[in-house]
Amino acid sequence: MTALLAGATGLIGRELAASWTGPGELHLLVRRPVPVAGAAPQLQRVHVVDYTALPALPAADEAYCCLGTTIKVAGSQAAFRAVDFDAVLAFARAARQAGVRRFAVVSALGASPRSATFYNRIKGEMEQALAELGFAGLVIVRPSLLAGDRSALGQPQRPAERLALALTAPLATLIPRAWRPIAAATVARAMRRSLADARPGVRVVESAELQEIGT
Secondary structure (H helix, E strand, O other): OOEEEEOOOOHHHHHHHHOOOOOOOEEEEEOOOOOOOOOOHHHEEEEEOOOOOOOOOOOOOEEEEOOOOOHHHHOOHHHHHHHHHHHHHHHHHHHHHOOOOEEEEEOOOOOOOOOOOHHHHHHHHHHHHHHOOOOOEEEEEEOOOEEOOOHHHOOOOOHHHHHHHHHHHHHHHHOOOOOOOEEHHHHHHHHHHHHHOOOOEEEEEEHHHHHHHHO
16 A cells, blocks of 8 residues: 655644555655655655745555645745645645545635635635545545644644634633644644545535544
8 A cells, every 4th residue: 555645744644644554655746855654664765846846756555644834835826826735736646646535634614605704715626626526436625723833833823723723722622523623743644544435426524523533
């Protein structure tokens, strides 16, 4: 079971890579060199790529896409779309050409192509475009606020995210699962387990279900 992973330097992608034990190889697509680390580093291969000109990818059975940024980090709405829509679709198309039949992607709570919010609208358009590529199984996960150590990844701090996590932590058990902050490791486990179900068609997994599957 060979797999492809785009976005291995992010919170969820890091957890997927770190927990990978096979049975086959995991190919990590990154935009800059990173050390291979995890439960079975001998099963991981790193490929430095440009998502605007992806090469042919190694043949694989399944793929995980954890690409994503914020408008603040990207610098503009156009730059945000280049990552969260264009790069995601480029990876998905390349994965299809590599023989991938099952694909899992990280989206966002509230994603909809009809959303009045730019962020959620782009995520919704991305979901819609992926559904048209013809994967035998497509898993779309929509986590709520992610909990994880971004500083350990060398990522810039997100003050609003840090404040929200600090305010909600004492009330976590009182917040409905659909809105409760969710650990990146929980999302990663839920992605793998959902894709392993091998259900045909498109499956959308909202944050409350991610909490259950990934626990």
